[in-house]
Amino acid sequence: MSGRPDPVLSDYFGFARRNLLVIGVTTVLGLAAGVAQSLLTPDTYTATAQVFAPATPVHPGLERDPDQRLPREMTVDTETRIMRSSAVVGRVATALGVGPEAAAELLVVTVPANTRVLTVSVRGATPERALNGVGVATDAYLALREQIIAGARQRHLEALQSRIGVLESRLAALTKGRITRDARARSRRQALIRQIDKMEKQVSALQQQDTAGGEVVRAAVRPRRPDRNNTEVPPVSYAAVGMLAGIGLGARRDRRRGARPERASGHLPGDARPPQPISRRTAA
Template sequence: MAALNPDPTLAGYAAFVRRHLITIVLLVAAGTGAGLIQGMLTPPTYTASTQVFAPATPVHPGLERKPDQRLPRDVTIDTEAQLLRSSPVMDRVAAALGVNRQGAAEAITISVPANSRLITVQVRDRDPERALAAVIVATDSYLSLRRQIVAGIRQRQLEALQSRIGVVEVRLDTLSKGSVRRDAASRTRRASMIRQINELERQVSRIQRQSETTGEVVRAASVPRRPDRDNNEVPVASYAALGLLAGVVMGMLRDRRGRVPAPSEGAVRHEPEPEPDLSARLGDRRDPRPAGSSRSGP
């Protein structure tokens, strides 16, 4: 058996490939074929895309705050993305695609550029018409839900402002009826309350004048004509690499079974001892007298 070299060289690698070339080629070909079959059996998918503009929505008009207190943040774009993935929207998308809510969540993709309120909505499906219908349903459901939420926020804001106006008016009326002396302090308080009422009324007018538009589609979706390129070469390359790895491992196992380890440096190599010449010893014992001597008779 051949010795296993602990330090293989480039020539050793080349010899390894030559010894197991048939096995490696067959396994690589099998892996490539499996990748091609998987790519052929995988159905194409289509992606329908649209863009929606979602303007910022204030949620704190008329909110009193201290000088060192910051106002709450407006509705962020992350909130808009969560609205797109909310249950009412996902249920309608799932119905349009004919899948469950989990499948709808996997089929929809939401992306927003940095420092922008332009939302890109994409829906992927095997049928281009169904993908288009699903992305339209998603945007319509989102805008409808957003419209309801914004209307509710606006109504609560108006009710809160009008309630505060009523409270300040009651205080002003009480101050006017109870004040006997028209001193400077009383006039200052009255003027402050009147300014507060005027400011609250301006906020009410500003909310009432706000546009009813809570979002709009800026780029309508269309039927996707070409399927997505899901890197069809990836399965072929992956399976071919697996075949190559399997061929190398199989060759290493074959070589390991057919080789013995080579002796390390400094190791003493024991040579087998030569067998003794038994025939010579037997000849000496058979006739110890010198050759040519004869035995004389009496």
């Protein structure tokens, strides 16, 4: 700024005095824009509920032998996908009065580590909409989860009953028209009877099983305050941006002012004096 290779503190104060008006105007404009954004941005409210999703096997009622692995269970990722399925999101969208895509962004599902408790949060334009939205989300999730479990149980029942029918047909064909006296035939007949008895016990256990899976462990409450608590952030941020813009404009003005004398004089800044015109007598 002062022509020295390393500017000193007085150079910065001089720069600020020369461009005080520009920096002040841009800072005030940025502050005004930030205040306008804070005033015009609508408030949002968040309601939160917690739902317990117990570990449920995909093949309910299936008995296993000691050397077999346990049936696969519904994982936490599966529970989260059920909560964010189109059936649940669609009902939330209706409750909030928005589209499905917007409802998917307003519905947030988190699961703490090593738990099966889903934390469900829904944002809405009013406290009532947020509370209604999270209630609709949890109800739709529990209903869909119960439907999935009931469907898996029904399919397994049908498979067991079909298998029992096949075994009974084999048993009837084995003993049809005669009394079994052969030891191998008797052993086969007893094995079929044991299998049928085992499957009938599985059918009985499935029919008595409760398909209601999951429950709300902490109901949502009406939010009292909006989510946007730091209303001072936009004005301060915009004012800082405006100040930086003013500093940039001031630096540009100083560069232009320093370049004009050089172009007008027609000589380099390091010259001691301007070039003298050459007369005809001197030339001669």
